[in-house]
Amino acid sequence: MPKQYFDFNSLKFMLYKVHDLPGILSKAHFAEHDMESIDLFLNSVKDFSDQELFPYLKEMDEQPAIFKDGKVKVHPQVKNIMKKGGDLGLIGTPINFDDGGLQLPLAVHTAAYYIMDAANNAVPGYTGLTLGAAELIVEFGNDALKEKYVPNMLSGDWGGTMCLTEPQAGSSLSDLTTSAAPQKDGCYKISGQKIFISGGDHEYVDNMVHLLLARIEGAPAGTKGISLFVVPKYKVGEDGSLSPNDVATAGDFQKVGQKGYCTTHLMFGEKGNCQGWLVGEKNLGLKYMFLMMNGARIAVGRGAAGIIEAAYQASLEYAKERAQGRRLIGGKKNLEEGQTLIINHPDVRRMLLMQKSISDVSLSLVLLAARYRDLSENAETKEERDQYHLLLEMVTPMVKTLPSEMGITSISNGLQVLGGYGFCSEYILQQYYRDIRIFPIYEGTTGIQSLDLLARKIPMADGAALKLLSNEILQTIKAASTYEGLKGYGEQLSKQLLQIGKVLGHLSSFAKAGDFERSIADASIFMDYFGRIVGGWLSLDLAVKSHQAILTDDKSFPASMYEQKIHTMKYYFTYELPKCEGLRAILMNKEHITIPEQSTVFS
């Protein structure tokens, strides 16, 4: 196993300086925290991850979660992770003090979980989904539900899940059919099945609290008739006693990656005896769920960012130790020389720089989204709240997608750095290559996120969100323009930015002519294109802030780190951003290649 799975200096630099944690902490809501307490908290998360997560990464892959005798068996370390994670407050990081949480900014929560993701990417789901489920109850549930469930979840004694997907509906939530029949006592009788339920069942918690989407009898069709319920595995008596609630586990999906993380198939009410309690109002379930889902989407991007970084550290360590071949200097190789370390081969260096730049951009993007949410929720004026809310909405599909998609490429390159060993189970890269593959699927596939970006977020509020984001980018370009060494990169970004309007104009011309399907058919290409430009912005922003730190002789972090950030930005602008030229050429096409009626049937 590699010695290191993330770069703490880089994380702190991004959180503290680049994404201005002091600015977030200055909000009244966070008055109990200061930079020192946050630093201690993150250090404790690193210790926890060093001890409880990273050492089990490979073992949990080799001893996957399985379904046997009607039960899901997971690695026993899950018990420690839930309990010690609960003790550390990790199941309640952003939840208010009053509700038993740490009342931390989402940016800090994101940084903390990023460390855990990098250490053992599947495992933070056990605590993280429990937290998500608890948040839904805190946010929308009544006091009875809160009291009954939340404290046991935050302590790690009970787990929590999100139950959305059904076999016949997949991503199409309007087609879900799990039903809820009102009972006299105010609760509902639940009947249906849910699949792909992460962390859905295991023996290391005493109860499992499912936050489940279902239709109340007679509810409107589609997404407008979906309500949210708390459906525990065991019903909780007045005295706290637990009794079965007719929630059965039908199986555990065996997967190619994240094998330590159980993914269950659950049956609700097979015996007609499963009770659920409504959360909030009827038929608003999807709205509630989507508030959480936006957080979940940041969490998916964060998970991908964590694996990307861990894979980078593993490739880097190998490349610094492995000698092979010779450099070609002066056109000839000198056989008398010993072999050189492979990190000295330009092609290996290119692959490492790709990993590093994608890691930087991914982490910065998830922290950005978290910061937008913190600033929106703690805004002092409505205008400010709306502004950051729009920015958050705008970046959410990208946060979910870019680290996930770029991660596959980045980690595949990371595996290539190791040559034949990269393909061997003994080395960790092959696990990361498998683990990362779920990320473009989790919580809305890339196709769905891309439609969200192009068809909903770009036109949202008459284009106001796009305008706000452009202004943010322009500010960075302006800052870059004041430094001779960075000016050219700002100009490059500026040129790319100017072209976006043309692309959007072209795509919307189809819609104007009534061809809506075609206007969004290339949404996934647009995601890659636009995301790459946003990546350029974040990369330049890192370089600007690093440059400023060098100029002001800021000793908070090593000078070498600042230099590296600038060089990594140069890599991105030289090898990643120019791909926009090709993507733009694709987007400007006038064809109907992917529209069924206009393309030949597949044989």
Add this chain to the structure above:
Amino acid sequence: MPKQYFDFNSLKFMLYKVHDLPGILSKAHFAEHDMESIDLFLNSVKDFSDQELFPYLKEMDEQPAIFKDGKVKVHPQVKNIMKKGGDLGLIGTPINFDDGGLQLPLAVHTAAYYIMDAANNAVPGYTGLTLGAAELIVEFGNDALKEKYVPNMLSGDWGGTMCLTEPQAGSSLSDLTTSAAPQKDGCYKISGQKIFISGGDHEYVDNMVHLLLARIEGAPAGTKGISLFVVPKYKVGEDGSLSPNDVATAGDFQKVGQKGYCTTHLMFGEKGNCQGWLVGEKNLGLKYMFLMMNGARIAVGRGAAGIIEAAYQASLEYAKERAQGRRLIGGKKNLEEGQTLIINHPDVRRMLLMQKSISDVSLSLVLLAARYRDLSENAETKEERDQYHLLLEMVTPMVKTLPSEMGITSISNGLQVLGGYGFCSEYILQQYYRDIRIFPIYEGTTGIQSLDLLARKIPMADGAALKLLSNEILQTIKAASTYEGLKGYGEQLSKQLLQIGKVLGHLSSFAKAGDFERSIADASIFMDYFGRIVGGWLSLDLAVKSHQAILTDDKSFPASMYEQKIHTMKYYFTYELPKCEGLRAILMNKEHITIPEQSTVFS
């Protein structure tokens, strides 16, 4: 499991029409064959693959090759594959009748093995490497070696391997240290270890014949001092009896993919008692091996092409059966409608078309290389031989690399088509995603192939190979220009072709200024760039020949297949070729981002 793993019509169209098998068969060397006998042969290979390979694809993954008690255990089906493959002549397809083979064109061999690769991608290595080892003996060995080893290899009773890689040398063959000490009886005492030896040891053959690279004592340093030896696991007595030859198996590498295929670590002469027999002349071993290696590189591309196609078929089948969501027509979804098949969603269709186009281009490329070799080896004039030889040399690094690299993207998209199920072990896509990952590493990594392309093949014979290839491309453009519907695509390709010189001029300007390392530092990007243009050519060629078949009402294949080929070309020109714009922008950079002295140290 999917019902289909390749498209026989498409394969036959490409082999028979597009790559003009009749033209190859008209050569004297192939006088015993005709189109009918080839068709029967390919049908028998399909039957063999249907019965002996495809049904074991998943099982061999789930019961991987392992090392236990000093022995490598592989799936028992390997026995049938070797014996029945031998009976079918598959271990001697291109070998002359006189040496016990079928004396078939390499193009036919390639088509036959492509079917097997698509059926069960790791398994054709068992017969294929045995064939490769036998070919080396036939080509360069003396009669005694031929008589002793070849018949038992061709029958599938004995296996064969290629032993190149050593732990300390990896891809750097100049650094290999396995030694050969001359003995009085004309043989050599071998000492050393070899790693990553595919099919290196198992119980289902009676002997294993290793073709091994080693240094004879006192040989020159580097690649000029390497000789080739036959080193059998068991020595063969005059009476045919077998006795141990001090070849021990130290382990079997556990891998993330191709798990049914053993990858061994072999120790030669640990007890000082391992005998090897020189093949051909001293110190020419690498030259011999590279003749074979070029064939092996076509074989790697072919294997990747096979998996790409099998993955496409699996994704396609799923997309045609799975209903989910609704189309967006007229800007609204109609919930009253039932869900649509996912193949009707433009984004899914785009992913399928990507898979299909990459499959077409990959298969056409491997058949092209095989055809070049057939035409070179059977040329009637020296000029013709040299010409096809140059073309073969030119395309070899691309054949190895493009299907391998594009395959990762293509199969990853194929997995995405299945959504969450794609990540589940129950479905085959996840296995293909793992299996394909070795291809950019096998037989010279992408980095090495790219250096070969840019630094050796492009400048080879004063650029004559590049010129020949350009002429081939121009011919296709000319043919396209005569059809109204294809003309525009030819023009697009022509524009791309014209830019290559500019890119090469830029890269060579570094070399002219003495900076050789920088001039080839972006070789992998060049491979992607140049390969995409070559892919465009092959795609257009398929479309031209399909169009001609429609015009002449050629009923050899279904008209729908011709239409599909044309549409797939349109996909490639709309979504894949334009990426060259971005890649060219990258290649034209003047920076030294990846050169060690000019980039900051990694932390």
